[in-house]
Amino acid sequence: MHELMNTNDQGHLTIGGLDTTYLAKKYGTPLFVYDVNKIRENARAFVDTFEHYGVKAQVAYASKAFSSIAMLQVAKQEKLSLDVVSQGELYTALQADFPVEKIHLHGNNKNVAELEMAVKYNIGCVVIDNFHEIELLKDILANYQTEMDVLLRVTPGIEAHTHDYILTGNEDSKFGFDLANGQAEEAFQRLQEIDTIHVKGLHCHIGSQIFETDGFIMAVRRLFDALAGWKKTYHYVPQVLNLGGGFGIRYTDEDQPLALDGYVEALVTEIKLQVDQLEMDFPEIWIEPGRAIVGNTAVTLYTIGSKKAIPGVRDYIAVDGGMTDNIRPALYQAKYEAVVANKVNMPPSTTASIAGKCCESGDMLIWDVPLPSVEPGDILAVFSTGAYGYSMSSHYNRFPKAAVVFVEDMQDKIVIQRETYQDVVKNDLSYE
Ligand code: LLP
Numbered sequence: 513m514h515e516l517m518n519t520n521d522q523g524h525l526t527i528g529g530l531d532t533t534y535l536a537k538k539y540g541t542p543l544f545v546y547d548v549n550k551i552r553e554n555a556r557a558f559v560d561t562f563e564h565y566g567v568k569a570q571v572a573y574a575s576k577a578f579s580s581i582a583m584l585q586v587a588k589q590e591k592l593s594l595d596v597v598s599q600g601e602l603y604t605a606l607q608a609d610f611p612v613e614k615i616h617l618h619g620n621n622k623n624v625a626e627l628e629m630a631v632k633y634n635i636g637c638v639v640i641d642n643f644h645e646i647e648l649l650k651d652i653l654a655n656y657q658t659e660m661d662v663l664l665r666v667t668p669g670i671e672a673h674t675h676d677y678i679l680t681g682n683e684d685s686k687f688g689f690d691l692a693n694g695q696a697e698e699a700f701q702r703l704q705e706i707d708t709i710h711v712k713g714l715h716c717h718i719g720s721q722i723f724e725t726d727g728f729i730m731a732v733r734r735l736f737d738a739l740a741g742w743k744k745t746y747h748y749v750p751q752v753l754n755l756g757g758g759f760g761i762r763y764t765d766e767d768q769p770l771a772l773d774g775y776v777e778a779l780v781t782e783i784k785l786q787v788d789q790l791e792m793d794f795p796e797i798w799i800e801p802g803r804a805i806v807g808n809t810a811v812t813l814y815t816i817g818s819k820k821a822i823p824g825v826r827d828y829i830a831v832d833g834g835m836t837d838n839i840r841p842a843l844y845q846a847k848y849e850a851v852v853a854n855k856v857n858m859p860p861s862t863t864a865s866i867a868g869k870c871c872e873s874g875d876m877l878i879w880d881v882p883l884p885s886v887e888p889g890d891i892l893a894v895f896s897t898g899a900y901g902y903s904m905s906s907h908y909n910r911f912p913k914a915a916v917v918f919v920e921d922m923q924d925k926i927v928i929q930r931e932t933y934q935d936v937v938k939n940d941l942s943y944e
Contacts, residue, residue: 514762514808514849514895514896515762515808516547516550516808516809516811516895517851517856517895519856519857523854523855523856523857523858524853524854524856525811525851525853525854525856525893527545527547527811527919528545528547528548528549528919528920528921528922528924529919529922530919530922530924532545532811532813532853532891532893533853533854533891535813535917535919535924536813536815536853536891538924539915539917539926539930540915540930541813541814541815541831541832541833541891541914542812542813542814542831542832542833542837542914543812543813543914543915543916543917544810544811544812544837544897544898544901544902544914544915544916544917544928545810545811545812545813545916545917545918545919545924546583546806546809546810546898546916546917546918546919546927547809547810547919547920548586548809548918548919548920549920550808550809551583551586551590551805551806551809551898552586552589552590554772554801554804554805554806554808554809555571555573555586555587555590555592555805556590557771557772557773558571558772558773558776558799558801558804558805559571559590559591559592560773561772561773561776561777562776562780562797564773565776565777565780567780567794567796567797568796568797569796569797569798569799570593570614570796570797570798570799571592571593571798571799571801572592572593572594572595572614572616572754572798572799572800573587573592573593573594573595573800573801573802573805574595574757574800574801574802574803574805575587575594575595575596575597575601575604575605575802576595576597576601576802576900576903577802577803577805577806577807577898577899577900577903578802578806578810578898578899578900578901578902578903579596579600579601579604579605579903580604580902580916580927580928581604581607581608581927582608582916582918582925582927582928583806583927584604584605584608584610585608585609586918587610587805588608588609588610588611592614592805593614593615593616593636593798594610594614594615594616595616595618595757595800595802596615596616596617596618597617597618597619598619598626599625599626599629602615602617602626602629602630602633602635603629606633612633612634612635612636613634613635613636614636615633615635615636615637616635616636616637616638616639616663616754616798616800617630617635617637617638617639618639618641618665619641620641620642620686620687620688621641621642622638622641622645622648623648624648624652627645627648627649627652628652628656630660631649631652631653631656631658631660632656634658636661637660637661637662637663637712638660638661638662638663639662639663639664639665639715639754640662640663640664640665640699640703641665641687641688641689642688642689643699643702646699646702646703646706646709649662649709650706650708650709653708653709654708658708659708659709659710660708660709660710661710661712662703662709662710662711662712663711663712663713663714663715663752663754663798664689664696664699664700664703664711664713664714664715665687665688665689665714665715665716665717666688666689666690666691666696666714666715666716666735666738667683667685667687667688667689667690667691667696667716668683668691668716668718668730668731668734668735669683669690669691669692669734670683670718670727670730670731670734671683671685671718671719672718672719672722672724672727672728672758673719673720673721673722674721674722674723674760674767675723675724677718677719677722677724677726677727677730679730687717688715688716691734691735691737691738696738697738697741697742700742700746700748704746711748711750712750712751712752713750713751713752713753713754713795713796714735714738714739714750714752714753714754715753715754715756715798716731716734716735716754716755716756717755717756717757717758717800718731718756718758719758720757720758720803721758721760721761721803722758722759722760723760723767723768723769723770724770725770725774725775725778725779728755728758728775728778728779728782729778729779729782731755732753732755732779732782732783732786733782733786735753736786736789736790739790739792740790743790743792749792749793749795750795751795751796752795752796752797752798753783753795753796753797753798754797754798754799754800755779755797755798755799756799756800757799757800757801757802757803757804758801758803759772759775759799759801759803759804760803760804761803761804761807761808761896761899762808762896763807763846763847763848763849763895763896764847764848764849766847772801772804776799779797779799780797783795783797802899802900803899803900805899806898806899807896807898807899807900808895808896808898809898810896810897810898810901811893811894811895811896811897812833812837812838812893812894812897812901812914813853813891813892813893814831814832814833814891814892814893814894815831815832815888815889815890815891815892816829816830816831816852816886816887816888816889816890816891816892817830817831817832817869817888818830818888819864819886819888826864826865826880827862827863827864827865828864828865828866828867829864829865829866829867829883829886829892830866830867830868830869831866831867831868831869831877831892832869833868833869833877833911833914834867834868834869834870834875834876834877835868835870835872835874835875835906835908836868836870836905836906836907836908836909836911836913837897837901837902837905837913837914838877838894838897838901838904838905839904839905839906840900840901840904841876841877841878842872842874842875842876843904847878848877848878848894848895848896848897849878849881849894849895849896850866850877850878850881850883850892850893850894850895851892851893851895852883852884852886852890852891852892852893853890853891853892853893854890854891855884855886855890858884858885859884860882860883860884861883861884861885862882862883862884862885863880863881863882863883864880864881864883864886865878865879865880865881866878866881866892866894869909869911870908870909870911871909872908877894878894902914902916902928907936910936911936912930912931912932912933912935912936913928913930913931913935914930915928915929915930916928
C-alpha cells in the first residue's frame with residue numbers, strides 16, 4: 513500500500529488532506545499533486561541524520577528530478593543546497609532566489625555560456641567533469657578576475673542500480689575522470705597548476721534507485737585508495753567528499769528501500785573508518801538526492817476515457833496523459849501503483865492495463881493493475897510520480913504540458929500552470 517494512500521469519508525483518495533477528485537475538477541487533468549509536507553520530511557531525514565552524527569554536510573537537491581521555482585523555494589526553506597546541470601536549471605534557481613553559494617553546477621559538456629553564468633553569479637562550486645572544461649573555466653576566471661571552488665568528478669569503477677552493482681577497472685561512462693587509468697590524477701595535477709581554481713574535494717555518483725549501501729561503501733573505499741596516494745604525493749587532504757545521489761524509493765511492493773537515514777549512517781561510518789586509517793580530518797560530506805526528496809511525494813491524476821477489451825488477451829483503459837507526462841514506463845519499464853481516486857474503497861473486480869493517449873503502442877503507464885469497474889470520467893491516481901515525471905515531460909503529439917499543484921496545511925496552490933495551445937505553438941513561425 514502506498515504511503516500516500518489516504519481516503520476521506522466519501523472513499524476518495526486524499527493528498528495532504530485534500531480530496532483528489534476536488535483537485536482534479538478544480539485544475540483539470542493530467543495533474544501532478546505534491547504533498548509539500550512529505551518533501552520537507554524527506555529533506556529533513558537527510559539533514560537531521562547528518563546533524564545527529566555531528567557531521568558537516570550539504571544535502572544538495574538534484575533539481576533534475578523536479579525543478580520549478582516553487583520546488584526550489586521549498587528546497588531553500590529546508591536549507592538544502594542545489595545540484596544543477598544546465599543553464600536552465602541554474603536560471604530556475606536564480607529565479608527562486610536560491611542562495612548562490614549553495615548551488616553546484618554539473619554537466620559533462622558545460623559550454624562557455626554555462627560556465628560564465630556560474631562565474632558571473634559566483635555559485636558555490638563547479639563539478640569538473642573533463643579536461644576541456646578545465647581550460648574553459650580557467651580562461652573565464654581570468655576574464656572575470658575571480659576564483660572558483662571545484663570538485664573533481666571521478667568514476668570509481670562502480671555502477672549501481674537497485675540491488676546490482678558492477679565493479680569495473682575502467683568504467684565506461686561519459687561522466688567524470690577515471691580513477692583506475694590515472695586520468696583523475698592527471699586532471700588533479702592540471703587543476704593544481706591553476707591558482708584561481710581550488711579543488712575542494714572529489715565527487716562521484718554511482719547510479720540511481722539504489723537500495724543497498726554496498727555500492728556506496730565500495731565507492732568511498734575507491735576514493736580513499738586514491739586519496740591515500742594523493743596525500744603522500746601532493747600532501748592533499750580534501751575538504752569535501754560528494755557521494756552523489758541515487759538513494760532508492762518505493763514505487764511498488766517490489767521495491768524495498770532503506771530508510772533515508774540508513775544511507776547516511778553507512779556513508780558516515782565508512783568515511784570515519786577511512787579517515788582514521790589515513791589520519792585525515794573528517795571531510796564535509798555532500799550528497800545529491802533527487803528522487804529520494806520528491807519521488808514519493810506526488811501523485812498524477814488522470815481522467816479515464818476510452819476502454820478496449822480484448823477477450824482472452826487484455827483490457828486497456830486509456831487516460832488523458834501518458835508518456836508525455838511520464839516517460840519512465842516506456843523508457844525504463846518502470847512500474848507504478850495506481851488507484852481509482854473516486855472509488856478507492858471499492859474492491860478490485862478486474863485487471864486492466866493503463867494506456868496513455870499518445871499515438872504510440874509503447875505509450876503505456878501500467879500493465880495489468882487490479883482495478884474496480886471503471887467508467888469514463890473516473891479519476892485515476894498514479895503514485896510516486898514526483899521525480900523525473902514533469903521534468904522529463906514532452907510535447908509529443910503536441911500535448912500541452914500538465915499543471916502542478918502543491919498541497920500543504922490543507923491548502924492547494926498551483927505552482928506550474930497547465931500549458932495552453934498558444935504555448936504549444938509559441939515558437940512556431942509562419943512559412944506563408
Ligand atoms: N547526482 C548526479 C551527478 C546525478 O547524475 C544524478 C542523477 C543525481 C545526483 C540524482 O540521482 P537520484 O538521487 O535522483 O537517483 N531519469 C532517470 C534517473 C536519471 C538520474 C540521472 N542522474 C529516472 O527517471 O529514473
